[in-house]
Amino acid sequence: MHLLYQIFIDPFVQMGHAPDLLMQTLWEGLVAGVLYSLIALGFVLIFKASGVFNFAQGIMVVFSALTLVGLYAHGVPAFFALGLTIGVMFLLALAVERFVLRPLVNQAEIILFMATFGLTYILIGFGELIFGGDPKVMITDQLLLPSGSYTIKMLGGFVQMQKIDIAAAVIASLMVASLAVFFQKTRIGRALRAVADSHRAALSVGISLEYIWVTVWFAAGIVALATGIMWGARSNVSFALEIIALKALPVLILGGFTSIPGAIVGGIIIGVGEKIGEFYWGPLFGSGIEEWFAYVIALVFLLFRPQGLFGERIIERI
Amino acid sequence: MRAPGGPDVAVGDVLLSVENVSLTFGGVKAVSDVSFDIRKGEIRAIIGPNGAGKTSMLNIINGFYHPHLGRINFKGETRSKMRPHDAAYGGIARTFQNVALFRGMTVLDNIMAGRMLKMHKNFFWQLLRFGPATTEEVENRHRVEQIIDFLKIQEIRRTPVGRLPYGLQKRVELGRALAMEPDLLLLDEPMAGMNIEEKEDMSRFVLDVNDHYGTTIALIEHDMGVVMDLSDRVVVLDHGIKIADGTPDEVSADQGVIDAYLGVAH
Amino acid sequence: MFYREAGQYKTSYQADQALFPIRQDQIGIVLILAVTFILVPLTASDFVIDSVLTPILIFSLAAIGLNLLTGYTGLLSLGTGGFMGVGAFACYKLATIFPGINIIVMIICSGFFAAAAGLLFGLPSLRIKGFYLAVATLASQFFLSWCFIRIPWLYNYNVSASIEVPARTLFGIEITGPNATATTRYLIVLTIVAVMTWLASNLIRGRIGRTWMAVRDMDIAAELIGIKLYQTKMLAFAVSSFYCGVAGAMLVFLWLGNAESESFNINQSFLVLFMVIIGGLGSLLGSYLGAALIFGLPIVLRMVKSALGLSITSAHLEHINFITLGVLIIFFLIVEPNGLARLWQIGKQKLRVWPFPY
Numbered sequence A: 001m002h003l004l005y006q007i008f009i010d011p012f013v014q015m016g017h018a019p020d021l022l023m024q025t026l027w028e029g030l031v032a033g034v035l036y037s038l039i040a041l042g043f044v045l046i047f048k049a050s051g052v053f054n055f056a057q058g059i060m061v062v063f064s065a066l067t068l069v070g071l072y073a074h075g076v077p078a079f080f081a082l083g084l085t086i087g088v089m090f091l092l093a094l095a096v097e098r099f100v101l102r103p104l105v106n107q108a109e110i111i112l113f114m115a116t117f118g119l120t121y122i123l124i125g126f127g128e129l130i131f132g133g134d135p136k137v138m139i140t141d142q143l144l145l146p147s148g149s150y151t152i153k154m155l156g157g158f159v160q161m162q163k164i165d166i167a168a169a170v171i172a173s174l175m176v177a178s179l180a181v182f183f184q185k186t187r188i189g190r191a192l193r194a195v196a197d198s199h200r201a202a203l204s205v206g207i208s209l210e211y212i213w214v215t216v217w218f219a220a221g222i223v224a225l226a227t228g229i230m231w232g233a234r235s236n237v238s239f240a241l242e243i244i245a246l247k248a249l250p251v252l253i254l255g256g257f258t259s260i261p262g263a264i265v266g267g268i269i270i271g272v273g274e275k276i277g278e279f280y281w282g283p284l285f286g287s288g289i290e291e292w293f294a295y296v297i298a299l300v301f302l303l304f305r306p307q308g309l310f311g312e313r314i315i316e317r318i
Numbered sequence B: 001m002r003a004p005g006g007p008d009v010a011v012g013d014v015l016l017s018v019e020n021v022s023l024t025f026g027g028v029k030a031v032s033d034v035s036f037d038i039r040k041g042e043i044r045a046i047i048g049p050n051g052a053g054k055t056s057m058l059n060i061i062n063g064f065y066h067p068h069l070g071r072i073n074f075k076g077e078t079r080s081k082m083r084p085h086d087a088a089y090g091g092i093a094r095t096f097q098n099v100a101l102f103r104g105m106t107v108l109d110n111i112m113a114g115r116m117l118k119m120h121k122n123f124f125w126q127l128l129r130f131g132p133a134t135t136e137e138v139e140n141r142h143r144v145e146q147i148i149d150f151l152k153i154q155e156i157r158r159t160p161v162g163r164l165p166y167g168l169q170k171r172v173e174l175g176r177a178l179a180m181e182p183d184l185l186l187l188d189e190p191m192a193g194m195n196i197e198e199k200e201d202m203s204r205f206v207l208d209v210n211d212h213y214g215t216t217i218a219l220i221e222h223d224m225g226v227v228m229d230l231s232d233r234v235v236v237l238d239h240g241i242k243i244a245d246g247t248p249d250e251v252s253a254d255q256g257v258i259d260a261y262l263g264v265a266h
Numbered sequence C: 001m002f003y004r005e006a007g008q009y010k011t012s013y014q015a016d017q018a019l020f021p022i023r024q025d026q027i028g029i030v031l032i033l034a035v036t037f038i039l040v041p042l043t044a045s046d047f048v049i050d051s052v053l054t055p056i057l058i059f060s061l062a063a064i065g066l067n068l069l070t071g072y073t074g075l076l077s078l079g080t081g082g083f084m085g086v087g088a089f090a091c092y093k094l095a096t097i098f099p100g101i102n103i104i105v106m107i108i109c110s111g112f113f114a115a116a117a118g119l120l121f122g123l124p125s126l127r128i129k130g131f132y133l134a135v136a137t138l139a140s141q142f143f144l145s146w147c148f149i150r151i152p153w154l155y156n157y158n159v160s161a162s163i164e165v166p167a168r169t170l171f172g173i174e175i176t177g178p179n180a181t182a183t184t185r186y187l188i189v190l191t192i193v194a195v196m197t198w199l200a201s202n203l204i205r206g207r208i209g210r211t212w213m214a215v216r217d218m219d220i221a222a223e224l225i226g227i228k229l230y231q232t233k234m235l236a237f238a239v240s241s242f243y244c245g246v247a248g249a250m251l252v253f254l255w256l257g258n259a260e261s262e263s264f265n266i267n268q269s270f271l272v273l274f275m276v277i278i279g280g281l282g283s284l285l286g287s288y289l290g291a292a293l294i295f296g297l298p299i300v301l302r303m304v305k306s307a308l309g310l311s312i313t314s315a316h317l318e319h320i321n322f323i324t325l326g327v328l329i330i331f332f333l334i335v336e337p338n339g340l341a342r343l344w345q346i347g348k349q350k351l352r353v354w355p356f357p358y
Helices: A002-008 A010-017 A019-050 A057-073 A078-101 A109-131 A163-185 A187-197 A199-205 A209-234 A240-245 A248-255 A260-285 A290-304 B054-062 B084-090 B107-118 B123-128 B132-151 B166-179 B196-213 B224-230 B248-253 B255-262 C023-043 C046-072 C080-097 C103-126 C130-150 C182-205 C207-217 C219-225 C229-256 C266-279 C284-308 C314-335 C339-353
Strands: A149-154 A157-162 B014-025 B028-039 B043-047 B069-074 B077-079 B092-094 B184-188 B216-220 B233-238 B241-246 C162-164 C168-170 C173-176 C258-260
Touching: A002 A010, A002 A260, A010 A019, A010 A260, A019 A057, A019 A157, A019 A163, A019 A187, A019 A209, A019 A248, A019 A260, A057 A078, A057 A109, A057 A209, A057 A240, A078 A109, A078 A209, A109 C266, A109 C314, A149 A163, A157 A163, A163 A187, A163 A209, A163 A260, A187 A199, A187 A209, A199 A209, A248 A260, A248 A290, A248 C130, A260 A290, A290 C103, A290 C130, B014 B054, B028 B054, B028 B069, B028 B216, B028 B233, B028 B241, B043 B054, B043 B196, B043 B224, B054 B084, B054 B092, B054 B184, B054 B216, B084 B092, B084 C219, B092 B166, B107 B132, B107 B166, B107 C207, B107 C219, B123 B132, B123 C182, B123 C207, B132 B166, B132 B196, B132 C207, B166 B184, B166 B196, B196 B216, B196 B224, B224 B248, B233 B248, B233 B255, B241 B248, B241 B255, B248 B255, C023 C046, C023 C182, C046 C080, C046 C182, C046 C207, C046 C229, C046 C266, C046 C284, C080 C103, C080 C130, C080 C162, C080 C229, C080 C266, C103 C130, C103 C168, C103 C182, C103 C229, C130 C266, C173 C182, C173 C229, C182 C207, C182 C229, C182 C284, C207 C219, C207 C229, C219 C229, C229 C258, C266 C284, C266 C314, C266 C339, C284 C314, C284 C339
Parallel strands: B043 B216, B043 B233, B092 B184, B184 B216
Antiparallel strands: A149 A157, B014 B028, B014 B069, B069 B077, B233 B241, C162 C258, C168 C173
């Protein structure tokens, strides 16, 4: 009985009791959610355009951030380092297309998925080899990103918002908006969608797969870099980020694998859900439920809607 | 040679009938108010122009689709929809338009898979594979080899079906359906994509199955020659509606059927 | 020429369906058993036994477990580490609660606990397929990892949240704990793994194996033949988790000697998945080959490094290990998606027709 009270009544009482804390938690959840969405966005980009589920997206976030910080540590000025890192991501896209995607064209999706596993391990190895495994500090000031926070008085208390988080939300929205327009309105966007549907058909219509794939992996690399900068600004750059990036998977389940708005909505739902769950229900379980709560949310969703919130229903013909 | 489930149906009696069956997909009416029956021991053809709803009809009988209206009567039992497992257990087997074989398995394994309902030895015996499990395996292997002999596919026994040409795949699929020892065999375009010799072979198999095993057969077919030669009765569908039902001679003389095939606007 | 089967014909279906129908294979397996059971303990060094052979055997068993689920039934699972952990912790609790009972019995029993976990976390597979199922299994992996830390009862309230293996004996010889010799542990692992592999091969060759493969290849057609999908999938999860659980218990009790939640985290799941991919999905032999390659790789790299006289730190070597692993995975997927097992089959085919090219 007491347990039922603890699960169903108490958390809401606590929420009402200190609404400013609720707002703070919601804000924290929103911020985490935006970052999850950015990672999910990288997945969606690549999946939408090549049908490949890029498991390596998470490590690309870490790798790009490490490259940026590493270059700066070797004396390269901040914005120049940024430019160089973008160049590195371009080279990475070229390499992936040439050595992974091209030999595997037309193979089953599961094969390509497993190839990205291999890519993940390669990037982890390279990252650790070149930059070392200890956590690094993101060069936020040098990149002219704001620091410090705003404290807003509301609801009987106050809510603190880090300026960097607001910046992250703004940058993320800009990126999402431009990508959405790109996919829907432009000729290249249409070609990308064709390629995602069928490699063979796209080839026979004359779409250059290589060009498309390099473009898309490069775009995903840029998104990864932005994510890495934002995330590195909040907590340091380390390989632990790779595991956190796996959280993007529940986001994709909710939002669907091919929907850009879905990635945003899914990310926010997961981020907020996770934080609220951890803060208000966490103590019941002994804390740390953030590790798995997101996946359980996704699981529950899947049971009701196996194709996710935004995904398309797959009809099998026989 | 009878599948369990349901009373004995004498030759000539109705084995399966569909009554006022309708099926819609979104806005598309795949099947509208169709009724016909299949008598035990006969070869019943379902024909019609493309998109007429023939495969949907078979899918309804098989339990893959569920009709929104109407009923299915099989071996005396009437239901509003068929479950795939009930259909299989009750003695309905089928082949598919786009060969639905298990590509990772050999021909032998695929046909042995058809014996699934006949193999009962539980998990524990399967684990040890002495005694009862092996005996059961050998028994069923015996039956399967009979089918392999019948279909003359001995040489390709151990070939993974993914590597076989289309015509042979269709034959293996027929074998898998036969392995179920069905009372009713549904064939979805068994001759599609075959040349004259292959068609003659397949026709011979269909007739033999009907003669020797007494299996009732319902088949979808586009080749009119095959339909006229093989079938006892024909039902014609067009745009989801039944437009004719009778012997091959009656149906081929029916003006409505001729119009449907020639594309006369109606 | 060496592998010709001409002249070996079978006169009964039973003989045809035997595990090793070809005489060369029969001789081969006897040789392998003789070498592993007799020759190795007598001649190989403790280092080779303890650092190479024992872990390869244990992980082969885990790989077989995952292969049954993913390779034969087509259900992609990223929860292997978690199920291994369930087996390990269950064994620990059983061993400490019932100290008098034979430890081998405990190891087998812990498999059943893992099987139960597999059944529970496999339930979503009834509704969910493909990648989505993989993500659902991630839920089970992360949840179980969390449990291994946050439920102190599991590690007997040990302050360091780790489990330490108690000493146990069999016929008076110590087989677990600090005094157990490498050879003793190796022989026990070898026996268990050999028996369980044989059982798995029986399942695969029979009715159950066919149902699994049918569900993998085309579950709609499988349903229409009369296969009950949910029973088949649940059985796959249960058996697979059983194997992983036993492997996990052996990992702790017969190899590491201790463990903590980190030993059964997501990286473990990836590792076993790589073994299965590289070794070959849907092949028992592949499970062994994949485990051998993944465990042999660091050793090979170390040998190459000393042979070439390069001075690389061991940390760097580990990173190079990662890179090589990734490259190997991609290489295999390009060259032979069916893994080492398929390469082995091609090799046998070449042996069959040698010295002719085809």
